[in-house]
Amino acid sequence: MIKEVTDQYNANEIEMKVHEFWEANNAYRAVREHRKGAKKFFFVDGPPYTTGHIHLGTAWNKIIKDSILRYMSMNDHDILDRAGWDMHGLPIEVKVEGALGFESKKDIEAYGVGNFIEKCKEFALRQKDDMTGQFRTLGAWLDWEDPYMTLKDEYIEAAWWTLKQAHEKDLLDTGKRVVNWCPRCETAIADAEVEYEDRDDPSIYIKFKLKDEENAFIVIWTTTPWTIPSNIAVAVHPEFEYARVKAFNTEGDSETLIMATELVENVLRIGRYADYEIIETMSGEDIAGLAYEHPLxxxxxxxxxxxxxxxxxxYVTAENTGCVHIAPGHGIDDFEVGVKNGLPIFCPVGSNGSYTDEAGKYTGMNIRDANRVVMDDLLEKGLLISEKTISHRYGHCWRCKTPIIYLATEQWFLKIGELKEAMLEEIKKVNWTPDWAGSARFKDWIEGARDWCISRQRYWGIPIPVWKCSKCAKIDVIGTREELVERSGADADIELHRPYVDKITMPCDCGGTMERVEDVFDVWFDSAVASWATLRFPHTKEQFDEWWPADFITEGHDQTRGWFYSQLGASMVAFGKAPYKNVLMHGFTLDGSGKKMSKSIGNVVQPAEVIEKFGADTLRAYVLASSAPWEDLKFNWDEIATIHRTNNILWNVYRFPLPYMALDKFDPQEVSYESVEAHLRSEDKWILSRMQSVIADVNKAMEERLLHKAMRAVNEFVLEDLSRWYIQLIRPRTWTEANDPDKLAVYRVLYDVFVTTAKVIAPFMPHLAEEMYQNLVRNVDENAPATIHLCDWPTVNEALVDTDLEAHMKAVRSMVESSSNARQKVGRKLRWPVSRIVVSPTDENTVAAVEQLRYVLMDQTNAKYIELIEIGESWNELGVEAAPNPGAIGPVFKGDAGKVNAAIASMDAMELKKGLADGEMEIPLADGTNVTITEKMVNFSETLPEAVASAEFAGGVVFVDANLTREIESEGYSREVIRRIQDMRKELDLDVDDSIKAHIQIDDEGVLDLVLDFENYIAKEVRANVLVIGLDVDTTGELAKDWNVEGISMHIAISKEE
RNA sequence: GGGCCCGUAGCUUAGCUAGGUGGAGCGUUCGGCUGAUAACCGAAAGGUCCUGAGUUCGAAUCUCAGCGGGCCCA
Structure with missing residues (x-):
C-alpha cells in the first residue's frame, strides 16, 4: 500500500536509508547483472590520484559519470565500469617522506627501498579506501569492489606489455634529453608536474669578448647566472637587424658592443652608458659564426x-638584447640548438643541483648559491654590464615546491613525434563534446607533440621493464610476469615493484648479465594504459576483444594534455588506434567569484559540507543543472539552495496526494489507466502529454551529452507544469469524498506521472528516485523490479502526445496570468469572484484554447463567465475617446486651429470615428462654419468601462469585469470567513476530517446579511456541525480570534467537536 | 607571449550555430493565495548584453583589437 511521507524533504535521512537498501540488496551488482548480454557500453574511469580526499571537481566528475552510466543502463546497456585509482608516483612518495621525516633520497636508501615502497603502498591503499567512501556518499555507482589499481600486478603488466610494443615497433628510445628536474626529489618530472609561480631571480646583462676583434663584445641577458659556466654558444635570429655599437661610458672610454638594433637604446641605458654611436648594422645571418671567448x-x-x-x-625574440645565451645542458631550446649544430652537451650539474667536478672552481657548489659567485666573478672581469632582480613566473616542483632546473640527463622516451600524423587522423574519428575540445584544443596540442620522457629516477612506480647487458649493452624489454620468470628463473610470485625486480638478472646472448635499468615509469604512463589494464589485458585477452576500445570517457579540460593525450599516445604505440570513441570534456569548479579553489586562498568548499547541508541529490542536481558540462562552474551556495528548494517542491508535489490516496486505499493495480481513460479531463491529458515531451527532451539532451539541458527540462516540468499548474488544477478533485471516477482519474494520472518522473530523475538524483519508487511501486507490487535502477527508461508514448492541447494550455496559463495582473489593477483579490472575463484574441490558438479549456480558465481566474470575442474585433463595451492632434491641425488651419481643436474635443467620439472611417469628414465649428478634417487630425483611444481592467498577453487581451453584485459580494465575504476559519483549524492542528463548532460575530449588519446567504456553504467548507452567525454571538471556544476583514471586524471562535 | 574556452540584471543563467524590439530563476519591494501551507502565485524596480572599432539598413549574435577570468602551453 502507498504510504504517506514526511512533511519535509529530508535528504540525509532518505539517502542514508537508500544506501542501506542498496547495500542490503546488492543493488549495484543486480543492476549490472540484469543488463548482461545487452549492447555493451565500455566506460573507463579516469583514475583520480589517491590523495585521500575528494573535492568538488572530482565529485562533479563522478556525478557526470554516474548519471550517464545510470541513463545508459536504463536504456539497456551492458556496462563495464571498474573504478580506477592512480596510486604511484612522487606525490605519495613525498607524503611518506614527510611522515617519516626524510629530506632526500639518501634517507630513503638508508631506510631501505623495500620498507619505503611498503609504506607507500599502505598509504595509497588507505587513501583509496577513504576516497571510495566519499565517492559512495555521492551515490556514484561504479564497480567499487573490483577497481583497477595502478599498483596491482595486472596493471603493471599492462604497462610492461605496452612498453614492449614500443620497443618492438622501434618507438622506444634512450638518450640525453633536457628534462624538468627537481633537485630535491632528484628526478625528472613531467611538464604537467611543473607548477608556475612568481619568483625573484637575478636579471643580468653580460658581454662576451669577441675573439678576433679588440675591445668588442656580444651582449646577452639571463636570469640564471649559474648556467653561465655551461655556456656553449650565443643564438641570434637570422632575420633581425643587429648593430655594432660604439658605446661610451661616463669617463669617455668606449668599447664595441653587438646586440639587436631596436634594443640598443634600452640596453645601454640599463648599462649606464653615457653615449653611443651605431657603427654599422647587419642581419643575424651575417653575425652567425662570430667566435667569442667563454667569460669564465x-x-x-x-x-x-x-x-x-x-x-x-x-625562436630568438626581440627582447633584452636579442642575443641569447645557449647552455645545451640546461634548456630545451638550448639543447636543440646544440644538437642541430653539433655542439657539446655540457652539463656540469649533478642530480642534487650541485656542480660536478667538471665545473672547475664551482665544483660542489649548489647552483643557487653559485649565482652570487658567478656574478662576482663576471664583475671582477668587467664583463657584467648590469645586475638587477626581477620577479617572474618560474617552474616549481608541484610536490615539494622546489624551483626546478633543466638538466640534460639520460632518459627513456617514446617517439610520439613520429606518431603525430596518425594521431591527428585518429582523433577525427572520436566524437567530442563539445566539438571544439577535439577539433581545436586537442588538435592544437597534438600538433605540438614531442617525444614523451617516460622515465623517473624514483622508487614508488611501475619499474621500467628494460634489462640491459652490462657487457654488450643490448637491451631486452619484458612484457609480462610470465616472461620475466621464464627469462630469469625468478620466483613465480615475485613482487613486481622495486627493489625486488631490481635484483633480478638475466643472461645475455653475449654471455654477459642483464640488469634492470633503475628507473620507474612516469605516472602518466600508468594511467595511459588504463583502457586495456582495466580489461586485465594482456593477462587475459577475451575481455579486451569483446570490449575495447572505450565507448565513453569524461574528464576535466586539464586532461586534454593529460589523460586524453597520454591514453592516445600509449594506445597508438600499442594498437595504432584511439582507445576511446566518445569523450566529454568537463569544466572545473571555481569559487563564487570565479577563482580557482585552493587551500592557500582558503576558498575550498568540501563536497561533504554540501551533502551535510543539502544532501547528495541536491549537490548532483546543482552541478548537473547549473552550467554546460564543459564550462567552469562557479560554486554558489544560493544556487544550491535554489535547487534544493526545487527538490523540496518535487517532494511536496509527490507528498500532496498521498494522504488522500492512503485514505481511499487507492491501489494502482486495481485502478488501471484504461479504467479511468474515459474520465480524464483535459488537464489530465495535458500533464500526460507534457510528461512525454519531457522524456523526449531528456533523451535528446542525453544523446548530445548536454546534461544541463536534461536536468533543466526535468526541473522546469516539476516546477511549472506539475507544481504550479497541474496540482493547482486538480486539488479540489482530490477532496471529493465519494469514490467517483473523476477522482480516481486524478489518482491514476498522478500515479503514472510520479512513477515516470521518478524514472526520469533516476540517473540524476538516484536516491530521491529510489525513495519515490519504493513507495509508489514496490509497496503495491512486490513483483516489480527491486530497485528503480533496474527499470527500463520510459519510452515516449506517442498516443499520449497532444501538442495542440499543450499549446492551448500554455495560452490559458498566460490568460490566467494576465487576469491576475488586471485584477491587481482593479484592486480585486482572487478570493472574490468576478462576474466575467472578456477575452479578445489575436490568434486561432487563443480561440481554441478558450473553447477547449473554458472551465479551467473560469476556475483559475475565479470568474463566473468567460466571454470570447472574435479575432480582430474590439470589445463593443469599450468606449472611445477622441482628442485633436494639434500637429496635424495646426499647419492646415493656422489661426483657426484653436476652434477646430475645440470642436473636435466637444464632439461625440463615436460619431467622429464613424465619420472618419472614410478618411475625412465635415464638422461644424462654434462660429457656425463647417470645415473638413482628416483622420490624421484626431487621435482615438479606447476607454474601459467602470471597474474593468485589462491586460495583454501573447495571444490577445483579457478584460476583467470586477463590478460587484450582491451574489459576488456574498460569496466574497463568505470566502473571507471560510479562510479565517481554515486558518484557525490549522492553528488547532485539526485533522482534515475533524468536525467543529463555530461561532461568528459580525459587527456590520450589511455584511452579516451577505454572509448569511452562504451559511450552509460555509458550514460545509469548514466542516462545522454547528455554525452560529450573528450580530451578537457569544464567541468563546477552544480558539477565539478577532479579525478585520476589509475594514469589517469579526469575532470567530471554533472548537473541535468530539 | 601563444592556443582553446568564458564574460548578458545584485547573483545564476537562456538567447549566439542561421543578425531583426534581450527572456527566465534567485534576491529585493509591493500585492495576492491558503487542507502541498516553514509551501505557492502575480506585479514592479533592476541591462553601457566586458570595452572599443568594423561589416551591415540593422549586431548580445559576425569580424578585428583590447580588458577580465579559467585551462593548457611557453
Whole structure:
C-alpha cells in the first residue's frame, strides 16, 4: 500500500536509508547483472590520484559519470565500469617522506627501498579506501569492489606489455634529453608536474669578448647566472637587424658592443652608458659564426677547450638584447640548438643541483648559491654590464615546491613525434563534446607533440621493464610476469615493484648479465594504459576483444594534455588506434567569484559540507543543472539552495496526494489507466502529454551529452507544469469524498506521472528516485523490479502526445496570468469572484484554447463567465475617446486651429470615428462654419468601462469585469470567513476530517446579511456541525480570534467537536 | 607571449550555430493565495548584453583589437 511521507524533504535521512537498501540488496551488482548480454557500453574511469580526499571537481566528475552510466543502463546497456585509482608516483612518495621525516633520497636508501615502497603502498591503499567512501556518499555507482589499481600486478603488466610494443615497433628510445628536474626529489618530472609561480631571480646583462676583434663584445641577458659556466654558444635570429655599437661610458672610454638594433637604446641605458654611436648594422645571418671567448674559461678548465660561436635560431625574440645565451645542458631550446649544430652537451650539474667536478672552481657548489659567485666573478672581469632582480613566473616542483632546473640527463622516451600524423587522423574519428575540445584544443596540442620522457629516477612506480647487458649493452624489454620468470628463473610470485625486480638478472646472448635499468615509469604512463589494464589485458585477452576500445570517457579540460593525450599516445604505440570513441570534456569548479579553489586562498568548499547541508541529490542536481558540462562552474551556495528548494517542491508535489490516496486505499493495480481513460479531463491529458515531451527532451539532451539541458527540462516540468499548474488544477478533485471516477482519474494520472518522473530523475538524483519508487511501486507490487535502477527508461508514448492541447494550455496559463495582473489593477483579490472575463484574441490558438479549456480558465481566474470575442474585433463595451492632434491641425488651419481643436474635443467620439472611417469628414465649428478634417487630425483611444481592467498577453487581451453584485459580494465575504476559519483549524492542528463548532460575530449588519446567504456553504467548507452567525454571538471556544476583514471586524471562535 | 574556452540584471543563467524590439530563476519591494501551507502565485524596480572599432539598413549574435577570468602551453 502507498504510504504517506514526511512533511519535509529530508535528504540525509532518505539517502542514508537508500544506501542501506542498496547495500542490503546488492543493488549495484543486480543492476549490472540484469543488463548482461545487452549492447555493451565500455566506460573507463579516469583514475583520480589517491590523495585521500575528494573535492568538488572530482565529485562533479563522478556525478557526470554516474548519471550517464545510470541513463545508459536504463536504456539497456551492458556496462563495464571498474573504478580506477592512480596510486604511484612522487606525490605519495613525498607524503611518506614527510611522515617519516626524510629530506632526500639518501634517507630513503638508508631506510631501505623495500620498507619505503611498503609504506607507500599502505598509504595509497588507505587513501583509496577513504576516497571510495566519499565517492559512495555521492551515490556514484561504479564497480567499487573490483577497481583497477595502478599498483596491482595486472596493471603493471599492462604497462610492461605496452612498453614492449614500443620497443618492438622501434618507438622506444634512450638518450640525453633536457628534462624538468627537481633537485630535491632528484628526478625528472613531467611538464604537467611543473607548477608556475612568481619568483625573484637575478636579471643580468653580460658581454662576451669577441675573439678576433679588440675591445668588442656580444651582449646577452639571463636570469640564471649559474648556467653561465655551461655556456656553449650565443643564438641570434637570422632575420633581425643587429648593430655594432660604439658605446661610451661616463669617463669617455668606449668599447664595441653587438646586440639587436631596436634594443640598443634600452640596453645601454640599463648599462649606464653615457653615449653611443651605431657603427654599422647587419642581419643575424651575417653575425652567425662570430667566435667569442667563454667569460669564465679560466675558472672552468673544460670550457677553455671548447669553441664558442654565434648561431642562428628562429625562436630568438626581440627582447633584452636579442642575443641569447645557449647552455645545451640546461634548456630545451638550448639543447636543440646544440644538437642541430653539433655542439657539446655540457652539463656540469649533478642530480642534487650541485656542480660536478667538471665545473672547475664551482665544483660542489649548489647552483643557487653559485649565482652570487658567478656574478662576482663576471664583475671582477668587467664583463657584467648590469645586475638587477626581477620577479617572474618560474617552474616549481608541484610536490615539494622546489624551483626546478633543466638538466640534460639520460632518459627513456617514446617517439610520439613520429606518431603525430596518425594521431591527428585518429582523433577525427572520436566524437567530442563539445566539438571544439577535439577539433581545436586537442588538435592544437597534438600538433605540438614531442617525444614523451617516460622515465623517473624514483622508487614508488611501475619499474621500467628494460634489462640491459652490462657487457654488450643490448637491451631486452619484458612484457609480462610470465616472461620475466621464464627469462630469469625468478620466483613465480615475485613482487613486481622495486627493489625486488631490481635484483633480478638475466643472461645475455653475449654471455654477459642483464640488469634492470633503475628507473620507474612516469605516472602518466600508468594511467595511459588504463583502457586495456582495466580489461586485465594482456593477462587475459577475451575481455579486451569483446570490449575495447572505450565507448565513453569524461574528464576535466586539464586532461586534454593529460589523460586524453597520454591514453592516445600509449594506445597508438600499442594498437595504432584511439582507445576511446566518445569523450566529454568537463569544466572545473571555481569559487563564487570565479577563482580557482585552493587551500592557500582558503576558498575550498568540501563536497561533504554540501551533502551535510543539502544532501547528495541536491549537490548532483546543482552541478548537473547549473552550467554546460564543459564550462567552469562557479560554486554558489544560493544556487544550491535554489535547487534544493526545487527538490523540496518535487517532494511536496509527490507528498500532496498521498494522504488522500492512503485514505481511499487507492491501489494502482486495481485502478488501471484504461479504467479511468474515459474520465480524464483535459488537464489530465495535458500533464500526460507534457510528461512525454519531457522524456523526449531528456533523451535528446542525453544523446548530445548536454546534461544541463536534461536536468533543466526535468526541473522546469516539476516546477511549472506539475507544481504550479497541474496540482493547482486538480486539488479540489482530490477532496471529493465519494469514490467517483473523476477522482480516481486524478489518482491514476498522478500515479503514472510520479512513477515516470521518478524514472526520469533516476540517473540524476538516484536516491530521491529510489525513495519515490519504493513507495509508489514496490509497496503495491512486490513483483516489480527491486530497485528503480533496474527499470527500463520510459519510452515516449506517442498516443499520449497532444501538442495542440499543450499549446492551448500554455495560452490559458498566460490568460490566467494576465487576469491576475488586471485584477491587481482593479484592486480585486482572487478570493472574490468576478462576474466575467472578456477575452479578445489575436490568434486561432487563443480561440481554441478558450473553447477547449473554458472551465479551467473560469476556475483559475475565479470568474463566473468567460466571454470570447472574435479575432480582430474590439470589445463593443469599450468606449472611445477622441482628442485633436494639434500637429496635424495646426499647419492646415493656422489661426483657426484653436476652434477646430475645440470642436473636435466637444464632439461625440463615436460619431467622429464613424465619420472618419472614410478618411475625412465635415464638422461644424462654434462660429457656425463647417470645415473638413482628416483622420490624421484626431487621435482615438479606447476607454474601459467602470471597474474593468485589462491586460495583454501573447495571444490577445483579457478584460476583467470586477463590478460587484450582491451574489459576488456574498460569496466574497463568505470566502473571507471560510479562510479565517481554515486558518484557525490549522492553528488547532485539526485533522482534515475533524468536525467543529463555530461561532461568528459580525459587527456590520450589511455584511452579516451577505454572509448569511452562504451559511450552509460555509458550514460545509469548514466542516462545522454547528455554525452560529450573528450580530451578537457569544464567541468563546477552544480558539477565539478577532479579525478585520476589509475594514469589517469579526469575532470567530471554533472548537473541535468530539 | 601563444592556443582553446568564458564574460548578458545584485547573483545564476537562456538567447549566439542561421543578425531583426534581450527572456527566465534567485534576491529585493509591493500585492495576492491558503487542507502541498516553514509551501505557492502575480506585479514592479533592476541591462553601457566586458570595452572599443568594423561589416551591415540593422549586431548580445559576425569580424578585428583590447580588458577580465579559467585551462593548457611557453
Amino acid at each position: 674559461a679560466d675558472l672552468v678548465p673544460l670550457q677553455a677547450e671548447i669553441e664558442h660561436k654565434v648561431y642562428n635560431a628562429d
